Amino acid sequence: MILPNKYIAVQDCIFTSSAMILNLIKDKSLTTDKLWGTCDKKYNQNEQVLSYDKFIISLTFMYSCAMIKIDEKGEISK
């Protein structure tokens, strides 16, 4: 489910949810909890677009690709 295919729409794949999360991090350093709160507020207003499970997998994906860093305080940044 990383990339879109015939069964996974662009908006449903990890690649896209990673971009959505990255867009909220900007230049900030946020804890996982704080980042999830921001994502949940921004994207899950009317319907659930980003589930918590998908959020965690997206973070794992972004960390694996060196798109994000986690410092000793546990804060996530670009």
Place this chain on the structure above:
Amino acid sequence: MGKNKYIQAIFNYLDGLSGYDFQKAIMTILKILYKHLGKDFEEVSSDGGDSGNDGWIKKDNIFFAMYSPKNFKSSYKNELLQKFKSDITNLCKNVYEEKKWGGFINEFIFMANLRKDTYPSDPLLDYDNHVKELEKKYSVNIKYQRVSSKYLWEIFNKIDDESLYSYIVNILNIGEQVDTLALKSSDLVRIIELIAENKSDNDEVDLSESLNDFKVISAQEKIKLNDLNFKEKRVLRIIANLNIVEEALKVINNNPTLSSAFEGFKNYIVNLYKNNKNVLHGNELYEFILSEATGYVSHKDSKILKDYIEYYIVEIFEKCDIFEKVGNNK
């Protein structure tokens, strides 16, 4: 509430009919409904030309005329008016001049198959004016209604007997449409949840299958190419309702566990096809895949399960991951 799925299937069926097929279906439905209400509805043969009466309720002297345009070109609004005028004129002539059908009209109901449309506006009161002319000519009052097939709701509302609707659906031979309408996307998600619950990590599911081909052809072409003609009607009907699979996939793809279970199930079906396509063919191969895939999921009600699984199979068929397609040499 159980009757609604039958009623929806009846309206879907009527929307797709035109000409005499529409008239025949409405007559069948009215005959059954009025019999249930203790009234005798008689169909009138059109052998002797258009009498303006396609059927009538003998007890109440209510007359019905039907019209279903073959195609909705821009002139259909005028055709509708002309057909109305011709029908009510012929009916009045038959009733008031030739003294047929009891010699009086209690009500005239002109029913047109407008599909999803409504009656065109009548700012010049053409319908009313024509009826007034006839009223003047015969010195009578004529009550009339111009309605769409949705008029049937008036009768459906009076009858709650679900078995009667089931009977109508069987007479019209549209039972399969009711089956497909009864399915919900949440139940399709549940099927994948069952797979996710019952399959352990050690189960051998080939997840390496990658989608390297995005070529898609029309379902009709594929049905023809793969000799699935026996299944054509059902497959096309399911394709028309595939939006419930799309809705289910939205939920499934938001949950990594379910997404992985669906991926495994999809690959299982693709492998079933690949491993058996040289031994089986056409309808036989389709039935084999359906039966094997149903066995893949544990559920106590295998009949219902089979319907759901078939939706997933048709989704994969429609996305062209199983069965041959034009230009594919495999």
